[in-house]
Amino acid sequence: MAEDTLFAEVLDQANRSDPYPIYARLRANPVSRQRDGSFVVSTHAAIRSLIFDPRLSSEDLPPSHRPRTGNPLKDWLLNPIKDRIATAHRPLIFRDPPDHDTLRGFVMREFSVPRVRALHEPVGREVDRLIDACLGRDQVCLVEDLSYPLPVAVICDLLGVPETDEPQFQAWATQLATALEPDARHDEASRHKTVAAFDAISAYMRNLIRQKRRNPGADMISGLAASGPQGKPVMSDFDLISTAILLLVAGHETTVNLITNGMLTLLRHPEELERLRADPERAPRVIEEVLRYEPPVHFRTRKALGTITVAGQTIPKGAPVILLFASGNRDPARFADPDRFDPDREDNQHFGFGGGLHYCVGAPLARIEAEIALVALCRRLVRPRLMADPPPYRTGASLRGPERLGIHIDGIV
Amino acid sequence: MTPPDQAGIVVVGASLAGLRGAEALRRHGYDGRLTIVGDEAYLPYDRPPLSKHVLAGELTADATTLPQSPSLRAEWRLGQAAVALDRAARNLHLADGAVLPYDKLLIATGAQARPWPAGSGGTLSGVFTLRGRDDAARLRVALERRPRRVLIVGGGLIGCEAASCCRDLGVPVTLVDPNATPLARSLGTLIGGVIVECLRAAGVDFRPGTQVLGLEGDAEGRVTRARLRDGSTIEADLVIAALGATRATAWLAGAGLLADSSGLTCDGACRALASDGSADSAVYAAGDVARWPIPLYGGRLVSVEHWGNAVEQAAHAARNMLAAAHDQRPYDHLPAFWSSQFGINIKAVGLSEGADSLAVVHGSRASRRFLAVYGRQGRSIAAVSFDQARWLPAYADAIAAGCPFPPILDATDQIRIETLAPGFPPPRRSDEAHHG
Numbered sequence: 001m002a003e004d005t006l007f008a009e010v011l012d013q014a015n016r017s018d019p020y021p022i023y024a025r026l027r028a029n030p031v032s033r034q035r036d037g038s039f040v041v042s043t044h045a046a047i048r049s050l051i052f053d054p055r056l057s058s059e060d061l062p063p064s065h066r067p068r069t070g071n072p073l074k075d076w077l078l079n080p081i082k083d084r085i086a087t088a089h090r091p092l093i094f095r096d097p098p099d100h101d102t103l104r105g106f107v108m109r110e111f112s113v114p115r116v117r118a119l120h121e122p123v124g125r126e127v128d129r130l131i132d133a134c135l136g137r138d139q140v141c142l143v144e145d146l147s148y149p150l151p152v153a154v155i156c157d158l159l160g161v162p163e164t165d166e167p168q169f170q171a172w173a174t175q176l177a178t179a180l181e182p183d184a185r186h187d188e189a190s191r192h193k194t195v196a197a198f199d200a201i202s203a204y205m206r207n208l209i210r211q212k213r214r215n216p217g218a219d220m221i222s223g224l225a226a227s228g229p230q231g232k233p234v235m236s237d238f239d240l241i242s243t244a245i246l247l248l249v250a251g252h253e254t255t256v257n258l259i260t261n262g263m264l265t266l267l268r269h270p271e272e273l274e275r276l277r278a279d280p281e282r283a284p285r286v287i288e289e290v291l292r293y294e295p296p297v298h299f300r301t302r303k304a305l306g307t308i309t310v311a312g313q314t315i316p317k318g319a320p321v322i323l324l325f326a327s328g329n330r331d332p333a334r335f336a337d338p339d340r341f342d343p344d345r346e347d348n349q350h351f352g353f354g355g356g357l358h359y360c361v362g363a364p365l366a367r368i369e370a371e372i373a374l375v376a377l378c379r380r381l382v383r384p385r386l387m388a389d390p391p392p393y394r395t396g397a398s399l400r401g402p403e404r405l406g407i408h409i410d411g412i413v
Numbered sequence: 414m415t416p417p418d419q420a421g422i423v424v425v426g427a428s429l430a431g432l433r434g435a436e437a438l439r440r441h442g443y444d445g446r447l448t449i450v451g452d453e454a455y456l457p458y459d460r461p462p463l464s465k466h467v468l469a470g471e472l473t474a475d476a477t478t479l480p481q482s483p484s485l486r487a488e489w490r491l492g493q494a495a496v497a498l499d500r501a502a503r504n505l506h507l508a509d510g511a512v513l514p515y516d517k518l519l520i521a522t523g524a525q526a527r528p529w530p531a532g533s534g535g536t537l538s539g540v541f542t543l544r545g546r547d548d549a550a551r552l553r554v555a556l557e558r559r560p561r562r563v564l565i566v567g568g569g570l571i572g573c574e575a576a577s578c579c580r581d582l583g584v585p586v587t588l589v590d591p592n593a594t595p596l597a598r599s600l601g602t603l604i605g606g607v608i609v610e611c612l613r614a615a616g617v618d619f620r621p622g623t624q625v626l627g628l629e630g631d632a633e634g635r636v637t638r639a640r641l642r643d644g645s646t647i648e649a650d651l652v653i654a655a656l657g658a659t660r661a662t663a664w665l666a667g668a669g670l671l672a673d674s675s676g677l678t679c680d681g682a683c684r685a686l687a688s689d690g691s692a693d694s695a696v697y698a699a700g701d702v703a704r705w706p707i708p709l710y711g712g713r714l715v716s717v718e719h720w721g722n723a724v725e726q727a728a729h730a731a732r733n734m735l736a737a738a739h740d741q742r743p744y745d746h747l748p749a750f751w752s753s754q755f756g757i758n759i760k761a762v763g764l765s766e767g768a769d770s771l772a773v774v775h776g777s778r779a780s781r782r783f784l785a786v787y788g789r790q791g792r793s794i795a796a797v798s799f800d801q802a803r804w805l806p807a808y809a810d811a812i813a814a815g816c817p818f819p820p821i822l823d824a825t826d827q828i829r830i831e832t833l834a835p836g837f838p839p840p841r842r843s844d845e846a847h848h849g
């Protein structure tokens with residue numbers, strides 16, 4: 001098989017349940033040019049070098065482009081303005097320094113250690129409540145019963161989004177997350193759907209922010225919307241909206257995979273499930289190894305602003321670059337016996353949360369949620385068995401995880 | 414079991430390099446007797462926090478003890494300085510008269526703070542240097558007594574960090590430096606100018622381009638005043654002499670090695686050189702004390718007084734100590750240091766000495782957030798970042814690869830690159846006194 005179509009295979013839904021053999025073939029060439037002119041970076045060393053390279057831009061999202069509405073005035077005047085605003089105020093994962101740093105600074109200030117630490121207890125309560133809701137059943141769907149609703153409840157609470165509103169933006173969140181998927185990016189219809197979802201969720205957020213300004217709470221959106229030293233808002237409204245949307249979408253679409261992938265991996269390694277049940281102190285090691293072995297985000301795309309030579313390969317200026325984090329995590333040059341799930345592994349410097357300046361802001365939160373959820377699942381589900389292996393997967397190749405995870409159980413304690 | 418009569422490996426110097434070297438010996442499979450000698454009574458401790466968190470009172474001096482590998486299994490001879498080395502007999506003599514035989518020796522005795530000259534007021538009470546744990550603890554106690562004014566002599570890393578801490582504590586500070594700016598020798602006066610702005614903003618009384626000639630005390634022998642070369646005087650009841658360090662090699666006099674106050678000269682494989690220039694295959698050196706030909710900079714002899722070098726060079730020396738004569742690998746290293754002062758995180762890589770040009774490649778000096786690269790004859794040789802460290806690894810790679818100057822164009826946050834003069838002071842004359 002030609003090397004320059006390997007990434008197309010990664011994107012192929014048929015390979016979703018096990019892309020790792022393709023990654024291994026990609027690693028034969030640390031930086032591999034694909035037929036479409038993009039470069040896939042698949043070894044740990046090359047990824048590591050590039051995440052610290054200032055010539056790699058995250059502003060690689062195609063410009064916003066609204067479809068024609070049939071209303072001539074809108075099509076001629078209003079939509080181009082809206083497109084420009086949406087493009088200029090992209091969420092910070094699609095922004096470069098210095099704007100990225102400014103926005104990230106605001107978010108980091110709100111994602112404070114005390115605020116995240118204080119979540120242990122409410123997360124524990126929510127996990128128990130969700131598991132209690134399954135009492136009396138002999139099977140559960142992990143995604144529906146826990147891995148999806150848990151992070152959603154947590155992020156809504158953190159942001160100050162009423163959870164009763166959640167059903168209306170669930171579909172928007174799923175659509176917006178496709179911005180990370182190359183296939184969806186290149187599909188005109190999907191991009192138009194994304195624009196529509198963005199407009200709808202923006203309207204919702206604008207309204208919510210207005211409420212928070214009138215009536216501030218202890219939540220993150222109230223904090224971000226608060227006034228700065230001179231009485232001026234610290235963030236422009238457009239940035240505030242795109243940031244709030246980003247946090248909400250990230251809370252919806254990533255942690256779900258971490259929890260589901262974690263449980264799936266434990267069910268495939270029953271001895272590790274037993275060990276975690278017996279010794280909950282192992283949870284941090286288990287989570288770090290899940291982040292390496294089955295990370296929730298497999299790759300991110302970038303654009304080369306200059307000619308970059310890495311691992312002996314030259315990436316020309318302007319070329320799209322795909323940082324295949326999940327492959328770096330399985331690189332035998334960096335991890336001994338990389339295809340083995342081994343929570344006792346030392347020196348586990350994985351790319352489960354990405355790396356460099358775009359390293360996941362929500363990492364501490366995701367760790368807390370996944371640790372508490374996996375420990376509770378191991379402790380409370382009696383004799384859990386996978387109903388189907390592999391389970392059916394969601395369409396995302398980057399945000400990769402099971403769509404459903406059916407588990408037979410003998411009860412809940 | 415180790416035979417009791419085995420001499421084994423002796424490490425002289427119980428600080429970062431000594432400890433990491435000893436750990437590396439075990440990691441590389443050395444199972445024999447391992448003795449670590451230290452002149453201080455303490456287990457190895459970490460120095461960077463001393464001039465920062467310890468002075469600030471955020472950490473006590475005894476909380477700086479370094480973590481140790483559980484498999485170290487070393488015999489400690491602490492509180493006993495090495496006083497002489499007999500290479501012919503392979504014996505190390507300690508201050509208490511003990512004689513330690515060795516099969517291989519790792520010298521990691523580091524450096525000592527250059528003291529204020531006794532004849533110019535160095536014996537007065539209230540005059541401090543800052544190098545070890547005890548220095549930091551004593552200085553902290555003195556700062557808690559709220560001195561009326563602290564005089565810091567020397568605007569190097571230690572002087573600047575101390576000035577920053579004192580201002581955070583609300584203590585008035587005067588900083589005297591012979592150059593136009595602090596850190597002029599390591600970063601040049603152009604970047605040093607940014608530090609000057611920080612000093613002024615923090616309320617430090619900065620006196621550039623002058624020197625302290627002498628210190629005067631009261632009847633009880635407490636320091637009260639300093640006389641400067643420009644004729645002015647400074648009333649100060651606490652003085653920190655931050656004049657840099659000299660290498661701890663006095664005990665090697667008579668050992669027949671190429672050693673003086675600028676270091677113990679080694680070959681590229683970290684082996685100590687005898688007076689005739691031959692390498693002693695039983696004696697290695699690492700850390701601040703070692704002076705070695707650095708391949709990245711054309712084999713120039715350097716001693717690198719930074720944390721990262723202590724760790725890497727010690728591990729490298731340990732590896733070579735256990736390797737056969739034909740398998741001695743040369744040590745290469747890109748020097749790096751960091752500092753935190755005035756709320757700014759400074760990180761630097763490379764050796765800036767001899768730089769003829771400088772380019773701010775990210776951010777701006779005005780914002781005090783930037784990354785600047787030093788060039789020499791068209792090559793990139795060093796880089797420094799102020800609150801902008803994230804791209805530094807890319808520049809470090811470029812410097813190690815000997816890339817042209819400036820090395821990276823087309824970066825995300827570069828607007829326009831301006832090449833400037835770094836403003837290094839002329840080299841010190843060998844007869845020039847540091848101060849006093």
